[in-house]
Amino acid sequence: MKKILKVLLPILLIFSFAISLNAAKFSKMGHNPELIQEGKEKPWCHVCGMSLKMFYKTSHAVILKDGTKRQYCSIRCLVADWPNIKDKVKEILVVDAKSEKLIPAKKAYYVVGSKVKGTMSRVSKIAFAKKEDAESFQKKYGGKIVDFDTAFKIAKENLKKDMAMLQKKKQKMMYPKGKMIYKKMCKKDIDKSKFHSIGELKTYIVKSKVCGNVKGKKLQALALYIWEVKGNESMESKLHIDVPKDAKCPVCGMYVYKYPRWAAEIILKDGKKLYFDGAKDLFKFLLHPSKYGYKNIKIKNILVNDYYHQVAIPAKKAYYVIGSDVKGPMGEELIPFRYKKDAKTFKKDHRGKNILKFEDINDEVLKELE
Incomplete structure (x- = not known):
């Protein structure tokens, strides 16, 4: 044999x-x-x-x-x-x-x-x-x-599987490559809000030669970085949500540090910090704090992670995409974005149902996510 x-x-x-x-x-x-x-x-x-x-x-x-x-x-x-x-x-x-x-x-x-x-x-x-x-x-x-x-x-x-595969590839390869090209080759800042689509952005990069004679895979990586990741300098300099290893979500009991991409945070006026494994559990807590052992709660700040940029942003100013094909640690999620343009792009690419503001999210919305 x-x-x-x-x-x-x-x-x-x-x-x-x-x-x-x-x-x-x-x-x-x-x-x-x-x-x-x-x-x-x-x-x-x-x-x-x-x-x-x-x-x-x-x-x-x-x-x-x-x-x-x-x-x-x-x-x-x-x-x-x-x-x-x-x-x-x-x-x-x-x-x-x-x-x-x-x-x-x-x-x-x-x-x-x-x-x-x-x-x-x-x-x-x-x-x-x-x-x-x-x-x-x-x-x-x-x-x-x-x-x-x-x-x-x-x-x-x-x-769904294809989107997950592509997103993983972009995060591992395309975004870092695009960022490197942007910093090394682009002569001036490019404001993506001036363009209606990634196609328009690519045409501008090619014709203006603002980033030199970039083409092919390099052009795609650069455009993806600008369109999906890059924010303005003030946003990119903001702090991330640093989650302690022993921090548990007060809603579901999960260890939040295992899911840094989805982390959300409440900072109380007495300095105490509460961590959540997603915006969905954050809003469950905000709507009914007494249910989770907190009465007469006094909040100083509420932060969520911008899904594309992975920086901490004020929860009250964020745009949340609901009903997309991207799942969080607890399944269906509210996906936060600092810019409405990013939320629209994500909604289109990931088959989202709607874009909501902070004040739009109530028990009825959360029930849709269960």
Whole structure:
């Protein structure tokens, strides 16, 4: 048996390498991309800002009832934007990977789960106008052939996992890289509030050359850092919520230091500090302090963590996204942001239901999160 394995193992490794090599040879780049999106953000995905040319063979587009056209690098980004457009869509288009022409998505044949790497997703989805072209691709790269509705359903079901994967990658690689490029190469401060989308921001960076001749992955990392992370200097200099290791949430009893990203804090007038493992438990306490053993409580300050910037901000000035696909230590959460623009971006990217202010949050809102 060992002798057989010794013979088979090199063969299997060679076969596996050959499959990977073939997958690597498939290019998603468009030779003459058909970009129907208009305005400054034309070259970039409407949701994530990725280059439509680089990921053209997985790109999708929609024409809305009012004539507006949006284009996406992938069906994943189309699904992410769907809650915002589902009642406005007139037509959905996808690129035929063979002819590189936009075709009606409902008539396309999708090869799902091939050896080709997915775009913004773990599971690849490549579309073709003709079934024989899809079958030819399938023979070479694997996967299964499905219609648009099935591909859309798969993308929708995988969205939460894909979002978690992408967020982890951004936090570990893209944000730090973008910050380094920004500090090293950008000649002046860039105020993201002047732009309506990450696509507009990228166009400005490219045309103004304010950060030099930055492009490709470096441009994407830089734009993501500015759009999703960077705040003004006064905000970035604010203190983090430093949670002692023995601090327990007075609402649920969890050790808060294990969840620094979600930490919230109440500073009492006598100097005592209370820590919470999320904004949801913070508001449970604020609405009914006596329930948790605190009567006639006198509060000096209330702080929450800005989700993107990870700095302490006044809870009363924050914007809270409710009903998103991002979960906290206790499940459904109120996701805090210092800037409304950030809250809107997060709501769009993570399928949030609403944006609330401090005074909007009551027992009825908290009940929705249970």
